[in-house]
Amino acid sequence: MAKVPFTERLRSLLASPQYPDVGIEFSSDCIRLAASGTHRGKPVLVHLDQEPLPAGAVDVNPFKPNIQSMEAVANALKLLWNRSKMKPSRICLLLQDRAALTFHVTLEHPAKSASDCLELIRFKLKKSVPFRIEDAQLTYFTASGTQDYSAAAHWTVVLNQQVLHQYEQFVQSTIGAECGLVDLATFNFMNLAHGAIRDGGLIDQDVFYVNLGRDSISVAISQKQDLMFFRSRALDSTSDRWQQALEEIHPAMLYYVDKLGGQALARAFVHSEENAEQLTSEVEKQFRVQSSTLKLESYSGLRYDTSNSMALEPFVPLAGLLITRKVEF
Numbered sequence: 001m002a003k004v005p006f007t008e009r010l011r012s013l014l015a016s017p018q019y020p021d022v023g024i025e026f027s028s029d030c031i032r033l034a035a036s037g038t039h040r041g042k043p044v045l046v047h048l049d050q051e052p053l054p055a056g057a058v059d060v061n062p063f064k065p066n067i068q069s070m071e072a073v074a075n076a077l078k079l080l081w082n083r084s085k086m087k088p089s090r091i092c093l094l095l096q097d098r099a100a101l102t103f104h105v106t107l108e109h110p111a112k113s114a115s116d117c118l119e120l121i122r123f124k125l126k127k128s129v130p131f132r133i134e135d136a137q138l139t140y141f142t143a144s145g146t147q148d149y150s151a152a153a154h155w156t157v158v159l160n161q162q163v164l165h166q167y168e169q170f171v172q173s174t175i176g177a178e179c180g181l182v183d184l185a186t187f188n189f190m191n192l193a194h195g196a197i198r199d200g201g202l203i204d205q206d207v208f209y210v211n212l213g214r215d216s217i218s219v220a221i222s223q224k225q226d227l228m229f230f231r232s233r234a235l236d237s238t239s240d241r242w243q244q245a246l247e248e249i250h251p252a253m254l255y256y257v258d259k260l261g262g263q264a265l266a267r268a269f270v271h272s273e274e275n276a277e278q279l280t281s282e283v284e285k286q287f288r289v290q291s292s293t294l295k296l297e298s299y300s301g302l303r304y305d306t307s308n309s310m311a312l313e314p315f316v317p318l319a320g321l322l323i324t325r326k327v328e329f
Helices: 070-083 114-125 161-175 185-199 241-258 276-287 296-300 313-323
Strands: 022-026 030-039 042-052 090-095 101-106 137-141 153-159 178-184 206-212 216-223 226-234 267-272
Touching (some): 030 070, 030 313, 042 313, 070 161, 090 161, 090 313, 101 226, 161 178, 185 226, 185 267, 206 241, 216 241
Antiparallel strands (some): 137 153, 206 216
């Protein structure tokens, strides 16, 4: 069986995870909605839509509630919801990476249970998290993407309860839907790349990922599909976004060689909400690694009205959230 996506998931307080067919993504400049289904046994996207937000309406950060203008964001979400034919009682919620904090935690002694593992991780991160770790929502997973409490090393995503609860309560009060699944953008961009990794014969190779968002940059490295490096940081709005992205990639490349013993990256997958092809070309030229973007239409079998000429690139992480949990790569 193929390995599961890197993140098991950031769970809501539900007893068991849900996999709804509609996903909603909050960004600092817009809200996106996608709906998925099946066609001849294969997952497809049947609807994509987005609604812009005024500047400052959403401030993506891990420290305090993100939604700053409740009325403006609610109006945008209602418009999206009303235009969608699918209105389930549960939806998937996709947050930007900077809404949470991600750490690589190594435990001195293996945990005896899942609850013991969480407590040990909380103790290790207590001084690294600038809010009450006891009130945070934690999800941990190994490099291969599984939840194994007995493992020594864990990737841990820490989500401030104030941040999570605001999003969940906002969605519930605005459109009457619960958040059955909550996850982060870059991990689902990486999940969608699994198909290209499989088809390109890269399963046993080293792969680099770049996700340039509107106001943040995330980079990651996998070796034989194991997540070995991840970093996300906010962008400085006064400086060139591309230049900041390239400046973030460079030390990650050095880490790959110096700390991970990397010899040669087989591929770099690049995602950007705009000018993705140009950024991909720049990454290939500057860092001498074959680079490519993910073409959404080749994965999803899109079946929706494209008469509005909507750009598909911004929907890549949201598509990854919906599609990769319906198919094994």
